[in-house]
Amino acid sequence: MNPRFSYSLLALTLVQIYPYQANAETLAGDNVERITVTSTRTAKANTDLPLSIGSVSSQTLANDNAQHISDSLQTISGVLLNQLSGGQGHNAAIRMPINFGGYTLYLQDNIPLQSAAFYNHNALWWASSNASLSRLEVLKGAGTSLYGSGAVAATVNVISAPIATNSNTLSLTFAEQGYKRFAGSFTQLNETNDGFRVSGAYLSNDGWRTHSAVNKAEINLLHEKQLDDKQHFKTSLVVSSLEQQMLNTLTEAQFIQDPTQAGLPEEVLQIDPKRKTDYFRLSTEYRFDSNDFYASVIPYARYRTNDYIATWQPNMPKVESTVTSFGVLALSNFIHSSGGETTLGVDVEHSSGEGYSFQPTERTTSGWGAATYPKDHVFYKNDTTFIGVSPYVQHLGYFSPNLSYSLGVRFDHNKYTFDNALPVYSDDGFGNRSIASRSDTFKHLSPKLSLNYLLNAQSSIYSRYAQAIRIPTASQLYDLKTEQSSAQLGSINEETSDTYEVGYKANFDKLSIELAYYLMDVNDAIVTAYDDLGASYRVNASSVEHTGAELGLTYNFNKAFSFALAYSQSKHEFKHYIQDKGRVDRKTQQMLEQDLSGKSLQMAPDYVANIRFNYTSQTIAGLFVTAEVQSIGDYYLNVENTQQYSGYTVINFKANYALTNKLKLHARVSNFNDRKYALQNEIRYGRTRIQPGAPRTLYVGLKYQF
Numbered sequence: 163m164n165p166r167f168s169y170s171l172l173a174l175t176l177v178q179i180y181p182y183q184a185n186a187e188t189l190a191g192d193n194v195e196r197i198t199v200t201s202t203r204t205a206k207a208n209t210d211l212p213l214s215i216g217s218v219s220s221q222t223l224a225n226d227n228a229q230h231i232s233d234s235l236q237t238i239s240g241v242l243l244n245q246l247s248g249g250q251g252h253n254a255a256i257r258m259p260i261n262f263g264g265y266t267l268y269l270q271d272n273i274p275l276q277s278a279a280f281y282n283h284n285a286l287w288w289a290s291s292n293a294s295l296s297r298l299e300v301l302k303g304a305g306t307s308l309y310g311s312g313a314v315a316a317t318v319n320v321i322s323a324p325i326a327t328n329s330n331t332l333s334l335t336f337a338e339q340g341y342k343r344f345a346g347s348f349t350q351l352n353e354t355n356d357g358f359r360v361s362g363a364y365l366s367n368d369g370w371r372t373h374s375a376v377n378k379a380e381i382n383l384l385h386e387k388q389l390d391d392k393q394h395f396k397t398s399l400v401v402s403s404l405e406q407q408m409l410n411t412l413t414e415a416q417f418i419q420d421p422t423q424a425g426l427p428e429e430v431l432q433i434d435p436k437r438k439t440d441y442f443r444l445s446t447e448y449r450f451d452s453n454d455f456y457a458s459v460i461p462y463a464r465y466r467t468n469d470y471i472a473t474w475q476p477n478m479p480k481v482e483s484t485v486t487s488f489g490v491l492a493l494s495n496f497i498h499s500s501g502g503e504t505t506l507g508v509d510v511e512h513s514s515g516e517g518y519s520f521q522p523t524e525r526t527t528s529g530w531g532a533a534t535y536p537k538d539h540v541f542y543k544n545d546t547t548f549i550g551v552s553p554y555v556q557h558l559g560y561f562s563p564n565l566s567y568s569l570g571v572r573f574d575h576n577k578y579t580f581d582n583a584l585p586v587y588s589d590d591g592f593g594n595r596s597i598a599s600r601s602d603t604f605k606h607l608s609p610k611l612s613l614n615y616l617l618n619a620q621s622s623i624y625s626r627y628a629q630a631i632r633i634p635t636a637s638q639l640y641d642l643k644t645e646q647s648s649a650q651l652g653s654i655n656e657e658t659s660d661t662y663e664v665g666y667k668a669n670f671d672k673l674s675i676e677l678a679y680y681l682m683d684v685n686d687a688i689v690t691a692y693d694d695l696g697a698s699y700r701v702n703a704s705s706v707e708h709t710g711a712e713l714g715l716t717y718n719f720n721k722a723f724s725f726a727l728a729y730s731q732s733k734h735e736f737k738h739y740i741q742d743k744g745r746v747d748r749k750t751q752q753m754l755e756q757d758l759s760g761k762s763l764q765m766a767p768d769y770v771a772n773i774r775f776n777y778t779s780q781t782i783a784g785l786f787v788t789a790e791v792q793s794i795g796d797y798y799l800n801v802e803n804t805q806q807y808s809g810y811t812v813i814n815f816k817a818n819y820a821l822t823n824k825l826k827l828h829a830r831v832s833n834f835n836d837r838k839y840a841l842q843n844e845i846r847y848g849r850t851r852i853q854p855g856a857p858r859t860l861y862v863g864l865k866y867q868f
Contacts, residue, residue: 196208196209196669196674198211198215198217198299199272199299199319199321200215200269200272200299200300200301200317200319201213201215201301201305201306201308202306202308202495202505202556203272203308203458203493204456204495208667208669208676209616209620209621209622209667209668209669210566210614210616210622211614211624212566212568212612212613212614212624212625212626212665213301213302213303213306213612213624213626213628213663213665214240214301214302214303214663214665214676214678214680214712215299215300215301215302216238216239216240216241216299216300216302216676216714216728217238217297217298217299217300218234218235218237218238218297218298218299219297220295220296220297220323222234222237223295223296223297223298224818225786225788225816225818225828226816226830227333227335227816227818227828227830227861227863227865229335229337229341229343229365229861230245230250230252230286231243231286231289231291231298231320232244232245232252232286233245234298235298235300235318236728236770236772236792237726237728237772237774238298238300238714238728239676239678239712239713239714239727239728239729239730240256240257240302240678240710240712240728240730240732240770241254241256241300241302241316241728241770242254242255242256242260242767242770242794243255243286244260244841244842244853245841246841246842246853247369247371247374247409247853247854249367249369249374249376249406250284250286250287250376250378250404250406251284251287251406252283252284252286253283253842254266254283254315254316255765255766255767255770256300256302256315256316256318257302257303257315257316257680257682257708257710257732258315258708258734258766259734259763259764259765259766259767259797260765260766260767260797260842261283261765262283263283263632263688264278264281264283264311264312264632264635265312265314265315265316265632266312266314266315266316266317266318267305267309267311267312267313267316267317267318268285268286268289268318268320269317269318269319269320270288270289270290270319270320270321270322270400270443271319271320271321271322271398271445272319272460272491273443273445273460273462273491274489275288275289275443276288276464276466276485277464277485277487277511277513277515277548278310278311278312278550278632278633278635279513279515279546279548279550279576279578279633279635279636280483280485280513280515280546280548280635280636280637281312281635282468286318286320287402287404287439287441288400288402288439288441288443288466289320290320290322290361290380290382290400290402291320291363291380292345292346292347292361292362292363292380292382293331293333293345293346293347293361293363294322294323294347294359294361294382294384295320295321295322295323296321296322296323296324297321298318298319298320298321299318299319299321300316300317300318300319301313301316301317301319302315302316302678302680302712303315303316303626303628303661303663303680303682304608304610304628304629304630304659304661304682305317305628305630306556306570306610306628307505307507307554307555307556307570307571307572307608307610308493308505308507308554308556308572309572309630310509310550310552310572310574310608310631311550311574311576311631311632311633311656312632313630314630314631314632314657314659314682314684315682315708322382322384322398324386325349325351325357325358325359325384325386326351327349327351328349328350328351329347329349329867329868330346330347330348330349330867330868331345331346331347331865331866331867331868332345332346332865332866332868333345333346333863333864333865333866334863334864335828335861335862335863336861336862336863337367337859337860337861337862338370338859338860339367339368339369339370339859340366340367340368340375341365341366341367341368341859341861342365342366342367343363343364343365343366343863344363344364345361345362345363345364346361346362346363347359347360347361348360348361355387355388355389356385356386356387356388357385357386358383358384358385358386359382359383359384359385360381360382360383360384361381361382361384362379362380362381362382363378363379363380364378364379364380365377365378365379369407370422370856370857370859371409371421371422371423371424371854372409372422372423372424372431373407373408373409373424373426373431373434374406374407374409374424375406375407376404376405376406376407377404377405377406378402378403378404378405378406379402379403380400380401380402380403381399381400381401381402382398382399382400382401383398383399384396384397384398384399385397385398392450392451392452393448393449393450394448394449394451395446395447395448395449396446396447396449397444397445397446397447398443398444398445398446399443399444400441400442400443400444401441401442402440402441403438403439403440403441404437404438404439404440404441405436405437405438406436406437406438407434407435407436407437408426408435408436408437408470408471408473409424409425409426409473410424410425410426410473410474411425411474411851411852411853412425412851412852412853412854413425413849413850413851413852414850414852416852417840417852417854421838421854422854426473430471430473430478433471433478433522433523435470435471435473435478436470436471437468437469437470437471438467438469438470439466439467439468439469440465440466440467441465441466442463442464442465442466443462443463443464443465444462444463444464445460445461445462445463446460446461446462447459447460448460453497454496454497455494455495455496455497456494456495457493457494457495458491458492458493458494459490459491459492460490460491460492461488461489461490462487462488462489462490462491463487463488464485464486464487464488464489465484465485465486465487466484466485467482467483467484468481468482468483468484469481469482469483471522472519476525476527476528476529476531477521477525477527477533477535477592478522478523478525479519479520479521479522479535479541480519480520480521480522481517481518481519482517482518482519483515483516483517483518484515484516485513485514485515485516486513486514486515487511487512487513487514488511488512488513489509489510489511489512490508490509490510491507491509492507492508492509493505493506493507493508494506494507500559500560501560502557502558502559502560503557503558504555504556504557504558505554505555505556505557506553506554506555507553507554507555508551508552508553508554509550509551509552509554510550510551510552511548511549511550512547512548512549513547513548514545514546514547514548515545515546515547515548515636516544516545517542517543517544517545517546517636517637517641518540518542518543519540519541519542519543520538520539520540520541521535521536521537521538521539521541522537523537524536524537531593533591533592535592539590539592540584541590541592541594542584542594542596542641543582543583543584544580544581544582544583544584544640545580545581545583546578546579546580546581546636546640547578547579547581548576548577548578548579548636549576549577549579550574550575550576550577551575552572552573552574552575553572553573554570554571554572554573555570555571556568556569556570556610557569557570563616564615564616564617565613565614565615565616566613566614566615567611567612567613567614568610568611568612568613568614568626569610569611570609570610570611571607571608571609571610572607572608572610573605573606573607573608574604574605574606574608574631574633575603575604575605576603576604576605576633577601577602577603577604578601578602578603578636578639579599579601580597580599580600580601580602580636580639580640581599582596582597582598582599582640584596586598593643594642594643595642595643597640597642597651602639604633604634604655604656606631606656606658608628608629608630608631609627609628609629610626610627610628610629611626611627611628612624612625612626612627612628613625613626620668620669620670621666621667621668621669621670622666622667622668623664623665623666623667624663624664624665624666624667625663625664625665626661626662626663626664627660627661627662627663628660628661628663629658629659629660629661630658630659630661631656631657631658631659632656632657632659632688633656634654634655634656634688638654638688639654653701653702654688654701654702655686655702656686657684657685657686657687657688657702658684658685658686659682659683659684659685660682660683660685661680661681661682662680662681662682663678663679663680663681664678664679665677665678665679666678672717672718672719673715673716673717673718674714674715674716674717675713675714675715676712676713676714676715677711677712677713677714678711678712679709679710679711679712680708680709680710680711680712681707681708681709682707682708682709683705683706683707683708683737684704684705684706684707684708685705686702686704686705687702687703687704687705687706687739688701688702689701689702689703689704689739689741703739703740703743704736704738704739705736705737705738705739706734706735706736706737706739706763707734707735707736707737708732708733708734709732709733710730710731710732710733711730711731711732712729712730713727713728713729713730714727714728714729715727715729721778721780722777722778722779722780723775723776723777723778724775724776724778725773725774725775725776726772726773726774726776727771727772727773727774728770728771728772728773729769729770729771729772730769730770730771731768731769731795732766732767732768732769732770733762733766734762734763734766735760735761735762735763736758736759736760736761736762736763736801737759738759739757739758739759739761739801740755740756740757740758740759741755741756741757741758741801742754742755742756743755756802758801758802761798761801761802761803762797762798762803763798763801764797764798764799764800764801764844764845765797765798765799765842765843765844766797766798767794767795767796767797767809768795768796768797768809769793769794769795770793770794770795771791771792771793771794772790772791772792772793773790773791773793774788774789774790774791775788775789775790776788782819783820784819784820784821784826785817785818785819785820786817786818786819787815787816787817787818788814788815788816788817789813789814789815790813790814790815790816791811791812791813791814792811792812792813792814793809793810793811793812794809794810795809796808796809797809799843799844799845799850800844800845805845807840807843810837810839810840810841810855811837812832812833812834812835812837812839812855813833813834813835814830814831814832814833814834815830815831815834816828816829816830817829817830824866824867824868825864825865825866826864826865826866826867827862827863827864828861828862828863828864828865829860829861829862829863830860830861831858831859831860831861832856832858832859832861833855833856833857833858833859834858835858836857836858837855838854838855838857839854839855840852840853840854840855841853841854841855841856
């Protein structure tokens, strides 16, 4: 572990925290960026909230011209998103190691992008991020009572711009490897207090790696209607389609030889494996807002497909799935004469998921478990219905004008009904089991408690405790392996987490700072276990402790220069975990279990840092330049902690130049130092798996507003 970079960076920034104590009226001319909506669905000043919420402003989004949301989200302390293989897929590391699990809840305009029962780590595929995008918010740690399963490590909210003016935008961006992106937004605001906007985008990219081409199209329709001074309707339709060629991780030898290769055998490339996903979401929000009462009701319908070749499995099976959801998010907020407020709400969701997996071509595998898989062999075919009903209450009160408290509780009642279309059998000859149709129910009560103290008009300190859950997904429950994994059936439980956090926030004239320290215990963690035949399945077998400190800081030196830092340092360890407990090797008859208690989790960076130096030219009107450093520290490649990866540091440059009041030129260079590096590195099933980072890439484009 090399702490020199991280400690020196902290020292450099903390030196300048205290000298500036002007009023908090503005920060960089945009006080609205200190207002957040994710925690309560209503606008709140960040110093009034006893939790850590980071945001990406509309101005930062406009200056980034990012080709993926992850580029801008990483300006928030403690947030790391890996854009896998340069495509549109991603995973996250927010108060967690880099992982594919359902620890992050993804929203767009406060509505979940997917069902927790059918979680996919690529949820931002389905977020509409075209020219109508207004801001991004990340609530770090367990969410408030408004959020259920998945809001364990973070809640990410993609927020669309409201209809406030008649402004239209057209933009285009080009880059190497055939990259092109077109986006537009057309808004009509009428005198009758209603407005309409249509926005969309199209992206096409051949990809810098072999067989990594992407095509994505999206459209977003928004209608807003103000009935009177208290009632408001907002209706939104999001439709998108994504098609992406599939590839695989690389071994260390492949990475050294040529990081642009696909990592797939030639015979697999011949079948041109692709992933295709279509998405549809329709929602309507009714809001009533008076002086002492606020109510919101959001019915929504959601549909998505996800079809792909599982290139990470030796036999390359085809997987087809659809999920159809209907839900309602309802809450009411009462303001008391004492100044306190009480929120009552309920979330209801009905989701139906269809899963089908089969062998698209005959394939013979080698090594452990070698076999010949015949064409059209069916691995699973089933329907799963999920019903979730989650009432909650949250109360805000005051001990004094400066000291407030918040109490909340959420009850989640989740039920799965599994309907198997295949006959029941213990082994299909390839280590897959087919179980009888069944139902399973999960119930949990999650309390929340916090204190917030306003030091003055510009700053506050807080402490909080929050419990959250992660329910097992339908595939973890029912896509089982051989009969020897039957102990899992009906016995797997939801994970529970307890988050303890203290923090400090301040918005001065030139300086804004957010500092947080957290401890998060995860109990009954769902991990991968193996039976005697080497088949994998899921069990609750671990307790994990996550601790860390986060620092978000922006400082304006003068009108020309500003500085922003997003930094976190963390530790992620098994409190208790016996891997392969009771398992004996069939060949050697030796005990395979290992006590990993006290070991670090794999792919858990020591630190994550994003540094930005911004320059607004005072001599060349309309020129804005950003120099950015993205860096992560070392981490272990495996849970045994026998091998380490040293992390990486890359440099990016971004420039925007206003040619006229309406026309802006933008350019950026990612990985300016052309670093050959592993974006992600791990050892899984005894094999090194490297996601290579993209080489130096130049993007240029134009944006026209009228």
